[in-house]
Amino acid sequence: MPALRTRLILGTALLAGLVTAAAGMAGWAVARAALITEFDSSLAVQLNAVASGVESEAHGVSVEWQAVDLPELTRRDHPDLAAVWDVDGTLLVASPAAAGHWRRKPATRAAHPCALPDGATGRRLVRQIVPRGGSQGVTIAVARDASGLEHRLGVLAWVAGMAAVGGALLAAAGMALAVPRLLRPLAQLAGRIEAIDPARPTPLGAAGLVELEPAVRTLDDLVKRLVAVRERERGFVADAAHELRTPLAAVRATLEAATAGGRRDEGGWRAVVATAQSEVIRLQRTVEDLLTLARLEAASTPGTCAPVDFTGVIRQRWDLCATRAVERGLTAEVDLAEAEIVGDEGRLDGIVRNLLENALAHGAPGRLEVILTAISGGWRLCVANPCVGLTVADATRVFERFWRADAARSAGHAGLGLAIARRLAEAVGGSLTVEIADDRFIATLDLLVHRPIMPSCPASENPSTAS
Amino acid sequence: MRILVVEDHAVLREAVVSALREVGCAVDASGDGNEGLWFATSFSYDAIILDIMLPGLDGLAVLRRLRADGKQVPVLLLTARDAVEDRVVGLDAGADDYLVKPCAVPELLARVRSLARRGSFRREPVLRCGRLSVDTAARRAAVDATTMVLTVREFAILEVLAQRPGEVVARTDLWERCYDAEAEPNSNVIDVYVGYVRRKLAKAGLSDAIRTVRGAGYVLAVG
Numbered sequence: 059m060p061a062l063r064t065r066l067i068l069g070t071a072l073l074a075g076l077v078t079a080a081a082g083m084a085g086w087a088v089a090r091a092a093l094i095t096e097f098d099s100s101l102a103v104q105l106n107a108v109a110s111g112v113e114s115e116a117h118g119v120s121v122e123w124q125a126v127d128l129p130e131l132t133r134r135d136h137p138d139l140a141a142v143w144d145v146d147g148t149l150l151v152a153s154p155a156a157a158g159h160w161r162r163k164p165a166t167r168a169a170h171p172c173a174l175p176d177g178a179t180g181r182r183l184v185r186q187i188v189p190r191g192g193s194q195g196v197t198i199a200v201a202r203d204a205s206g207l208e209h210r211l212g213v214l215a216w217v218a219g220m221a222a223v224g225g226a227l228l229a230a231a232g233m234a235l236a237v238p239r240l241l242r243p244l245a246q247l248a249g250r251i252e253a254i255d256p257a258r259p260t261p262l263g264a265a266g267l268v269e270l271e272p273a274v275r276t277l278d279d280l281v282k283r284l285v286a287v288r289e290r291e292r293g294f295v296a297d298a299a300h301e302l303r304t305p306l307a308a309v310r311a312t313l314e315a316a317t318a319g320g321r322r323d324e325g326g327w328r329a330v331v332a333t334a335q336s337e338v339i340r341l342q343r344t345v346e347d348l349l350t351l352a353r354l355e356a357a358s359t360p361g362t363c364a365p366v367d368f369t370g371v372i373r374q375r376w377d378l379c380a381t382r383a384v385e386r387g388l389t390a391e392v393d394l395a396e397a398e399i400v401g402d403e404g405r406l407d408g409i410v411r412n413l414l415e416n417a418l419a420h421g422a423p424g425r426l427e428v429i430l431t432a433i434s435g436g437w438r439l440c441v442a443n444p445c446v447g448l449t450v451a452d453a454t455r456v457f458e459r460f461w462r463a464d465a466a467r468s469a470g471h472a473g474l475g476l477a478i479a480r481r482l483a484e485a486v487g488g489s490l491t492v493e494i495a496d497d498r499f500i501a502t503l504d505l506l507v508h509r510p511i512m513p514s515c516p517a518s519e520n521p522s523t524a525s
Numbered sequence: 526m527r528i529l530v531v532e533d534h535a536v537l538r539e540a541v542v543s544a545l546r547e548v549g550c551a552v553d554a555s556g557d558g559n560e561g562l563w564f565a566t567s568f569s570y571d572a573i574i575l576d577i578m579l580p581g582l583d584g585l586a587v588l589r590r591l592r593a594d595g596k597q598v599p600v601l602l603l604t605a606r607d608a609v610e611d612r613v614v615g616l617d618a619g620a621d622d623y624l625v626k627p628c629a630v631p632e633l634l635a636r637v638r639s640l641a642r643r644g645s646f647r648r649e650p651v652l653r654c655g656r657l658s659v660d661t662a663a664r665r666a667a668v669d670a671t672t673m674v675l676t677v678r679e680f681a682i683l684e685v686l687a688q689r690p691g692e693v694v695a696r697t698d699l700w701e702r703c704y705d706a707e708a709e710p711n712s713n714v715i716d717v718y719v720g721y722v723r724r725k726l727a728k729a730g731l732s733d734a735i736r737t738v739r740g741a742g743y744v745l746a747v748g
Contacts, residue, residue, distance in 0.1 A: 292608075296605075299606060300578050300604075303626040304537060311627070311630055314544070315543050315544040
C-alpha cells in the first residue's frame with residue numbers, strides 16, 4: 059500500500075526537480091544565445107576589418123593585410139582564420155592558419171559552427187562584399203576558435219543540472235520534515251477513533267483540519283446511525299424478553315399457585331390448565347412471529363416464483379376470518395378483482411393473513427373493507443377498518459416491532475403482525491403503507507408487476523394487469 | 526399484610542394475586558399504570574409489586590411519582606427486563622427490590638415479606654411478645670411450644686397486633702391491613718375475628734393477651 063508520506067516526498071521532489079531543471083534550461087538557452095550573438099558580432103567585426111583591407115583596382119582586386127590592425131590573424135596560440143576569394147573562386151589571400159585549410163570558395167552563410175585545422179570547434183562567417191570603387195564582389199570568410207564558448211556553455215549546463223538536483227533534494231527534505239506535521243491531525247483523529255468505546259460510541263467532534271471535516275462528519279453520522287440501530291435492537295431485545303417472559307411467568311405462577319394452594323375440585327384444575335394452555339398458545343404464536351421476522355430479516359430463503367391466484371388467496375383467508383369479524387362487530391365489504399400474480403404464494407398469503415388479523419384484533423366495530431383493485435402497472439389491496447385512539451403519527455409506528463396502541467396491549471398479540479407484513483411485502487417486491495385518517499386505519503399493499511414480484515422472477519413473466 | 530399488584534398481563538396478575546391471597550394477604554390489583562398510581566396513593570400498602578411495561582403510565586413513572594410524593598412504601602419491580610442497565614435504572618428510580626420474570630412464586634412471596642418487614646415497625650421475621658411467637662414466614666403462631674391453629678384472617682389480625690405490641694391498634698388500622706379495597710368496610714367483622722383469636726390464644730394457654738381499649742382499638746399485652 060503506497061504511503062502518503064512517500065508519495066508526497068517523491069511528488070514534491072519530482073516537481074521541484076522539473077521546475078528547477080526547466081528554469082535552468084531556459085536560463086542556459088538565454089545565456090547561450092547571448093554568448094553566441096556576442097561571439098558572432100566579434101566575428102562580424104573581424105570580417106569588416108578584413109573587408110576594409112580589400113580594395114578594387116583597375117586590373118582586379120587587391121587585398122592589404124594589415125597584421126598590425128589584425129593581430130588575431132597571426133596570434134600563436136589560437137589564431138583566427140580569414141580568407142578572401144574573387145568572383146571566380148580564386149583564393150586571393152589567406153591568413154596563415156587558413157592557408158592550406160580553406161581552398162574552395164564557400165557559399166555565403168551566416169555564422170555557423172565549423173571545424174578548425176587543429177581539430178577544435180570554431181564558428182565561421184562567410185559574406186560577399188563589393189569593395190569600394192569596384193563592380194565585382196569578393197567572398198570573405200573568417201573563423202575563430204569557439205572552444206572557450208563551448209566550455210562556458212558546458213559549465214552553465216552543469217550548474218543548471220546541479221541546481222535541479224539540489225532543488226529536488228531540498229524539496230524532498232523539506233517535505234520529509236513537513237509530512238509528519240501535516241499528518242499529525244490525521245494521526246490524532248485515528249487516535250480518537252480508536253479511543254471510541256464500542257459500547258458507548260460518542261461523536262468525534264472537531265476535525266482538526268478543514269479537509270478532514272467531511273470525513274469526520276460522515277463518521278459521526280455513521281456513529282449516530284449505529285447508536286440508533288443499537289438502541290433499536292436493545293429495545294427489540296427488551297420487548298422480545300417482555301413478550302416471551304410475561305406469558306412464561308404467567309404459566310409458571312399459575313401452575314405454582316395452583317399446586318401450592320389448597321384443595322381444588324376438577325373444575326378448578328380445568329380452569330388452571332385452560333389458563334396455562336392459552337398462555338402457552340400465546341407464547342407459541344409470539345415465538346413463531348419472532349422466528350418469521352428473524353428469517354425475513356436474514357432474507358436467507360429466496361422464496362418461490364410461480365403464478366398465484368391472488369384473489370383466491372385473499373378469499374380463502376377471508377373465509378377463515380369472516381365469523382370472527384362478525385363477532386367483533388365488523389361489517390365486511392369485500393370486493394376483489396381477479397388477479398393472477400407471479401410470486402411466492404406463502405408470502406402473499408402471509409401478508410393477507412397479517413393484515414386481516416390486525417384488522418380483527420385491533421379494529422373497532424364498524425365497516426371493514428377488503429378491496430383488491432387493478433392500478434396502473436399492478437394491483438392494490440386495501441384493508442381498512444375503524445380504529446380508536448390512533449393518531450396520524452402512529453401510522454409510521456405501527457410497523458415497529460412490538461408496537462401496540464396501549465389499549466391493545468392485552469389483546470393477546472405481540473405487535474409483530476404489521477412488521478412481518480411489511481417485511482413480507484418487501485420480500486415479494488411490493489410496498490405496504492398505513493394511513494390513519496378520520497378514525498380509520500387503512501393499510502395499502504401495492505404490488506407492481508412491471509417490477510418482478512420476486513427479485514428472482516423476471517419481470518416479463520408477470521402477466522399483464524388486464525383482468 | 527396488604528399488597529398492591531400492578532401488572533398488565535391478566536393471567537400473571539391473577540396468579541400472583543391468588544398466590545398472595547392464599548397466604549392471607551389483602552391484595553388490590555390493577556392492570557394500568559394510572560390506576561395503579563391511584564391505588565398506591567389512595568391506600569397504604571405493606572408492599573407494591575410493580576411491572577415496568579404498563580399501559581397508561583409505565584412502572585418507572587409510577588415509581589418516580591410515588592417517591593416524588595414522599596411515599597415510602599416498599600416497591601418490588603417485577604419485570605421481563607433483565608439487563609444490568611434496566612436493574613440499575615429501576616433501583617435508582619426508587620425500587621427496593623427487582624425480580625425478573627419468570628420467577629418462582631415462593632421467592633416472590635418471600636421477597637414481599639422481606640419488603641413488608643422493612644416498612645413495618647419490627648424487622649424480625651419471628652415476632653415475639655412474651656410467650657407468644659408469630660412466625661411471619663411460616664405463617665404460624667405459637668404460645669410457648671403450643672402451635673395455634675389459625676385461619677388466614679385470624680393470623681393476619683394477630684400479625685398486625687404483634688408488630689406493635691403494647692400499642693393501641695385502631696380498628697381501622699386492622700381493617701386497612703387485613704382487607705383489600707373491594708371488601709365492604711365493617712368494623713364489626715374485626716371485633717368478631719379478634720374474638721376468635723382471643724379464644725384460640727386462651728385455648729393455647731394465654732388468656733387476656735388482647736385487651737380492648739374502648740373507643741380506640743386493641744392492644745396486644747406484652748409479657
